[in-house]
Amino acid sequence: MAVLDVAVVKKDFPILDQQVHGRRLVFLDSAASAQKPQVVLDAMRHYYETTHANVHRGVYGLAEEATALYEGAREKVGRFIGARSSREVLFSKNATESINLVAHAWGRANLRAGDAVLLSEIEHHANLVPWLILKDALGLELRYLPLGDDGQLDLTHLDELLAGVKLVGVTALSNVLGTIPPVRRIADAAHAAGAVVVVDGSQYVPHVATDVEALGADFLAFTGHKMVGPTGIGVLWGREELLDAMPPFLGGGDMIRDVRLDGFVVNDLPWKFEAGTPPIAEAVGLGAAVDYLEGLGLEAVREHEIALTGYALRTLDARLGDDITIYGPSDPASRGGVLSFSYKDIHPHDISQVLDSQGVCVRAGHHCAKPLMRRLGVGATARASFYLYNDETDVDALADALSAASDLFG
Amino acid sequence: MPGLEDLYREIILDHYRSPRNRGELPAPPARRVEGYNPLCGDEIVLYVDVDVEGEGEAGEARVADIKIGGQGCSISQSSASMMSAAVKGKTVEEARTLIRAFKAMMSIHEHRLDGEDGDGPDADGGATAPANGAKVPLGDLEALQGVVRFPVRIKCATLSWNTLQQGLDEAAPGS
Numbered sequence: 293m294a295v296l297d298v299a300v301v302k303k304d305f306p307i308l309d310q311q312v313h314g315r316r317l318v319f320l321d322s323a324a325s326a327q328k329p330q331v332v333l334d335a336m337r338h339y340y341e342t343t344h345a346n347v348h349r350g351v352y353g354l355a356e357e358a359t360a361l362y363e364g365a366r367e368k369v370g371r372f373i374g375a376r377s378s379r380e381v382l383f384s385k386n387a388t389e390s391i392n393l394v395a396h397a398w399g400r401a402n403l404r405a406g407d408a409v410l411l412s413e414i415e416h417h418a419n420l421v422p423w424l425i426l427k428d429a430l431g432l433e434l435r436y437l438p439l440g441d442d443g444q445l446d447l448t449h450l451d452e453l454l455a456g457v458k459l460v461g462v463t464a465l466s467n468v469l470g471t472i473p474p475v476r477r478i479a480d481a482a483h484a485a486g487a488v489v490v491v492d493g494s495q496y497v498p499h500v501a502t503d504v505e506a507l508g509a510d511f512l513a514f515t516g517h518k519m520v521g522p523t524g525i526g527v528l529w530g531r532e533e534l535l536d537a538m539p540p541f542l543g544g545g546d547m548i549r550d551v552r553l554d555g556f557v558v559n560d561l562p563w564k565f566e567a568g569t570p571p572i573a574e575a576v577g578l579g580a581a582v583d584y585l586e587g588l589g590l591e592a593v594r595e596h597e598i599a600l601t602g603y604a605l606r607t608l609d610a611r612l613g614d615d616i617t618i619y620g621p622s623d624p625a626s627r628g629g630v631l632s633f634s635y636k637d638i639h640p641h642d643i644s645q646v647l648d649s650q651g652v653c654v655r656a657g658h659h660c661a662k663p664l665m666r667r668l669g670v671g672a673t674a675r676a677s678f679y680l681y682n683d684e685t686d687v688d689a690l691a692d693a694l695s696a697a698s699d700l701f702g
Numbered sequence: 703m704p705g706l707e708d709l710y711r712e713i714i715l716d717h718y719r720s721p722r723n724r725g726e727l728p729a730p731p732a733r734r735v736e737g738y739n740p741l742c743g744d745e746i747v748l749y750v751d752v753d754v755e756g757e758g759e760a761g762e763a764r765v766a767d768i769k770i771g772g773q774g775c776s777i778s779q780s781s782a783s784m785m786s787a788a789v790k791g792k793t794v795e796e797a798r799t800l801i802r803a804f805k806a807m808m809s810i811h812e813h814r815l816d817g818e819d820g821d822g823p824d825a826d827g828g829a830t831a832p833a834n835g836a837k838v839p840l841g842d843l844e845a846l847q848g849v850v851r852f853p854v855r856i857k858c859a860t861l862s863w864n865t866l867q868q869g870l871d872e873a874a875p876g877s
């Protein structure tokens with residue numbers, strides 16, 4: 293298996309080659325949004341400079357080429373996640389819109405008052421609020437898989453919780469704790485109970501080799517900007533038979549086959565769910581991002597992140613000891629490279645501010661997971677997250693900067 | 703630490719480490735108001751006891767006591783602490799003037815769009831308060847001036863002030 297050469301990878305990301313406040317930029321917030329390699333920037337620029345036209349409409353050469361690039365990106369993304377057909381790969385605006393698509397189109401067609409939906413306590417707001425909206429609109433019952441004290445979902449009562457459940461929504465990798473729930477096990481149990489499974493792959497697909505069949509999901513949502521692609525494009529993969537049976541989501545151009553003054557006929561998959569001019573350049577960029585990730589190898593990326601997460605856990609423990617509390621599973625191999633932490637009594641805002649002055653970018657806040665923050669008993673945490681361009685020097689810079697915060701507030 | 707000394711002045715850290723007027727007041731008679739910064743989860747619980755009859759010559763309403771609870775970052779906590787010290791014993795009118803001056807220092811100027819958004823002191827106390835709040839001496843509070851250079855933190859600094867404003871509006875409407 294290929295090993296990631298981070299020194300080379302770092303050079304692929306022009307933004308990392310800069311100083312902030314007179315120090316090397318240490319970017320530890322890829323869980324919020326990843327940086328972009330030159331090949332992605334070039335692909336988008338090249339598209340605009342040479343090929344841009346609207347897709348699916350023109351007869352002229354440019355329009356055909358643009359359409360081929362757009363549809364080619366869909367095929368790349370489909371292959372990347374093991375989709376059987378590119379008809380199952382829908383482009384959206386982001387993961388949030390992908391999940392809203394499922395809630396709106398599948399949910400409103402299939403859920404009735406009193407139906408139960410099972411989520412988990414560690415979900416991002418993107419996989420909570422769409423269901424809370426449906427709860428209010430339809431009168432659903434929402435249930436939650438609890439978080440155990442070991443940082444893993446507690447599946448002890450999975451079967452009881454699944455009784456009468458029509459849909460299960462679960463993250464494949466927590467953006468706060470790094471937890472990697474056993475999605476396959478949950479999906480098998482959910483299917484046995486007759487439920488459909490929506491997986492939030494926003495933090496998983498960019499970091500772990502993904503095969504939708506192995507995952508066992510019926511829907512998988514993810515977002516381009518966290519996988520070294522551009523903002524403005526997300527993906528929803530769904531099983532063809534489910535997508536086929538669903539009513540459309542947004543209405544407009546492109547998603548129809550015919551329109552009359554008294555009705556319309558929807559287009560085939562996947563375009564049935566892509567109303568209006570899609571994010572074409574963004575799809576091209578996402579395709580380039582997929583090529584880039586495949587070139588490095590997701591197995592190598594994951595190995596690297598496990599090793600780096602292990603190094604971070606050891607370093608922070610050795611240097612800061614009891615002063616730092618890191619949330620989530622303790623075994624690097626059973627978690628992603630997302631470290632949420634509390635440090636002394638220093639507020640995460642102050643931590644992030646002092647770290648910024650040292651060139652170190654970490655997120656501070658509730659990470660769009662307020663129910664999880666309440667469960668952890670904190671208002672906010674600081675969070676450092678790793679990706680393929682981070683290395684041990686970045687972890688050392690984090691530890692140094694935390695010591696500086698301690699000098700100021702300690 | 704480059705730039706940071708502007709933000710984390712010694713007096714700010716002092717108020718953060720030993721906050722003044724921490725605690726609760728029996729409510730009622732005091733008003734209990736909660737303020738919330740959804741961005742970072744900072745919370746403030748403010749108790750303000752307004753003596754409405756007042757002992758001032760004109761029978762002005764007065765901030766008889768104030769207590770602060772909740773949790774947050776150094777900027778929101780120290781700002782709340784300094785605010786409590788600054789307004790305690792002041793007339794409601796003076797407190798409102800201070801709120802306006804503080805917000806002006808934070809580069810927040812509340813403009814009312816015609817007929818809309820009567821939020822803020824301009825809505826009622828405008829006649830007697832100086833038009834330019836910046837002229838009001840802010841004392842220790844001036845230390846928070848540096849926050850303006852860190853725009854995301856302005857909301858931290860103003861959290862307690864907005865909460866106080868709400869408390870005064872409720873406790874002494876029309877004053």
Ligand SMILES: Cc1ncc(COP(=O)(O)O)c(C=O)c1O
Pocket residue numbers: 323324386387388389416418419463465466467492494495515517526660
């Ligand atoms: C787990 C998880 N789900 C969903 C999202 C939403 O992604 P987006 O904002 O791109 O829709 C995020 C990112 O913030 C996330 O971390």
